[in-house]
Structure formats: C-alpha cells, structure tokens
Amino acid sequence: MDDIVIIGAGEAGTRAAFATREAGFSGAVTLIGTEPHLPYERPPLSKPLGGAVQMKTICTSEALEAAGIAYHQGLAAIRIDAAPRSIALSDGRALPYGKLLLATGAQTRRLACPGAERTLDFRTYRDAATLFSRAETGGPVAIIGGGLIGMELAAVLRGKGIAVSIIEAAPRPLGRAVPPRFAERLHARHREEGVHFHLGLGIAEITPDAVMLADGSRVPAGTVISAIGVLPDITLAERAGLATANGILTDSFLRTSDPHIFAAGDCAAVSQPGGRAIRFESWRNARSQAETAARNMTGTREAFAALPWFWSDQYDLGLQVAGLPQPGHQSILRPVAGGELEFYLADGRLVAAAGLGTGNAVAKDVKLAEMLIAAGIRPDLSALADPAVNLKALLKSARAA
C-alpha cells in the first residue's frame, strides 16, 4: 500500500500532488481540500481587477484528471489514525494511506478584544469577495496590523479612493519581514498616499462604526479588517500525536515525527542546520517545499534547502526579499535604475538581499543576488555597492572560480 494522500489543496498541497507524478509515482494520489472550489492561487486575492476579486485557479479539473489526481473539494480530514495509516473524513469515510502529506496551511489569527467578531479576515477567496464588496460602500476602512497583507490591502483600497487607517501594535509597520530601510520607504509612501497610521497602540474595542484604541482615541471605520498574521493549522497533527511547536515539526527532509507523514508549506516548521525550526509563509516556499516533499514521499532523500524569497507589491512599488536579512548583518546599499538594492553579509559571506523599486525594477538583480548567495560568494564590498559593476559578471566569475 503506497498510496499518497494530501490534506490541504492550497498552493503546497496541489503542487505536491502534481510533483508526485513528475517524480514518476504511479500509485493513487488523493488531494483533499476544505474549500468548495478548484485549488486557487492566494496572491491575486488582494489584487482585484476592475473591482472583481480574481479566482485564479492553480490547475483545471482536466489537468487533475489527466494526472490521475483524485481531488475532493469541500471535504475535511477530521482525524489521522497513524497506526493503521488511515484518515477519517468529514463525510464519514476512512481513507488509507501509504504516505501522508500535511499541507494544512495557516489560519488567520483572531483579535481578542471586545467587538472582534465585527472584523473581516483576509485569507480565502470568500474573505476577499466579502471585503471588496463591503469596502466599496462601507465608508472608511481600518486595517488592524501593519504587516505585508495589511499594507498591500491599504494600497489597493487607496487606489479605489477609499479612506484607510492602519493600526499597528508595534512602533513601525512591516517590522517583521522587511529590512528597515525598505519598511521606512514603504511607510513613507503610504503616508504620502493618505493612509493614516496609528502605531504602538493596542485596541480597546471595535464598535459598529469605529476602532477604539487603548489610549482612548477613536478611529472611524465602517469596515474593519483584521490582518494580524496567521497561525499554522496544526490541529490534526497535534491530535495525531505528531511533534509540533509553531508549526508541524519536520526534519530537513520534511518528514514529521511519524516517518510516513510529511508536512509542507505554511504549516511546516522545518529543522535548520543551526538547530532551529523555521516556518516560512510565502508562495514560493509553499511550492518548493511541496516539490521536495513529493520527491521524498516517492523514494528520494533530498534535504530542503531553498532560499526563502517573497515579493510584495504596494502602489507602483515592488519589493523582493531573498534570504533572511537580520539586524546583525552587514548591509551594503546599491542604487539601481528605478530603485535600490541592499545586500546582507554574515562574516563576509553574502547571505541575503532585498530590493525596492518601481514595478519589477529590482527583480533581475534580486534574482542574480539569489544565485550569488547560492554560489556561496564572499564578494568585494565595493563591487557590490557599485552599480557599474555588473552582477551577472560577478556571478559568472564566481562560477568560473
């Protein structure tokens, strides 16, 4: 019995299903998703075209069929019985597995203040459809949380001429994933666009027409969006007795504490060479972990080693970050046409890079930086800082060395 069952039909689960076939696996593959649609991409949800929320499917039902993937939509896995290797489904059926992939993703964190039930979440197609239909007519919008999702939504709503406030408990927006220089640039741009910031303040209460802050001030809002981050969906794993922390713990091969069960995407906390376990919440990570997990479930033994990478579009600005920039890193600034790049070094070795510019102005250079990081270079700092020094030439000489 070597059938593969995948719980979760988001980017990771769906990608993994196809990747088992690309790896030559010929047994049964079953993909289970709780949402009542074909698998769809989440990044386009915050970018409605002409007012309508986009449902960009990851694949067609014909493609699923052609790959021999049995897709069950609108169905939940309610229990894993690890000893007989079987899962219990919400329709009462039991589904046996040889290898199981948990791609359960994450769920939005909920506010705990009075009136929290009045806020809208932003995670699913349904959330997006509700938000954009409400926001068009619902007066000013308050976004709780100045992270990537909150800031991206603010930019989209300002583009529609809607008044927007951002309320953030930390002293600065984008403090978690974005290097300070670019976080400041984006913050400034939002202010220029008319977004009102309320920073370093907790929430006392959400009323039908306002958010009341801890210092007594009142932020008028007809619609309140909660964008305070996500929590990995680890319920099934916990109940099955798998090791969990901030995510389902896996080794570097994306195997959980049960050798027949793997995890990938937003729900997986993957063991790192330094001993920590890290969970990444990004589109590319969901895909690359899914591919590694699929290969490992079908018999290879490949450590997951992809460099984290994400992008964020706000107004006409595009941000890209590769690797994990840390406050302790040495940073080197490089101006480029239409934007700026920053390189991050640890003990002389290039470990991360980020860029902010108009449209995709920094995309090529961040990609080259990613390849330079993978090549393990210890670059000449003045060359990195000098826009006249071609990064492609640096890469070629590094590869030739």
Place this chain on the structure above:
Amino acid sequence: MTWVQACKLTDIEQEGAIRFDHGGRTYAIYRAPDDSVYCTAGLCTHEAIHLAEGLVMDFEVECPKHSGAFDYRTGEALRLPACENLKTYPAEVIDGEVRVALG
C-alpha cells in the same frame, strides 16, 4: 508577414531584453550572448507580467515575479508555473537595426 523596425541592437544589453509595444500589443525582444536576436510575446503565459523585466541567462528568460522560465528562441516553457509556450516571432539584425515580423 510585415517587418517592423523595433530598435537598434545596441539598445538591448547583451544577454538582455527590452519591451517593444506595437499595434496595441506588447512583445519582448532579446539579444542573445552571441548577439543574435529573438522576439516573443511580451507577457508571461502564467500571469500578465512583462518578461523583458526578467533575467536573461544564456537562451533563457525568467519571469520577474514567479520564476517561470522560457527558452526565448523557441518559446518553450521550461519551468513552472509557466506551462504554456510563448508565441515567437521572426527577428533579425540588419546594419545594427533590429526588425521583427509581427504579422
């Protein structure tokens, strides 16, 4: 087939690409490492992103957003999430001028 003057060869970085808009459509024109030129549809087949803003390495162009990749000589989709091939158009250099056949 209608040939259209697009740009000078020197307008395109070697092993690079530029966007070329003509007749209400958008294209990408590539200058290969050997100075030969190629032309493809301008937008990635996965999502409407201008490929000319992506990285060109050898004979490959990578979408600047999702890292789908194509062989720009044939339009073949080389890497997911791109799975549909790009349309290609004849391109040539005459006396340093690049022209493409878009008809």
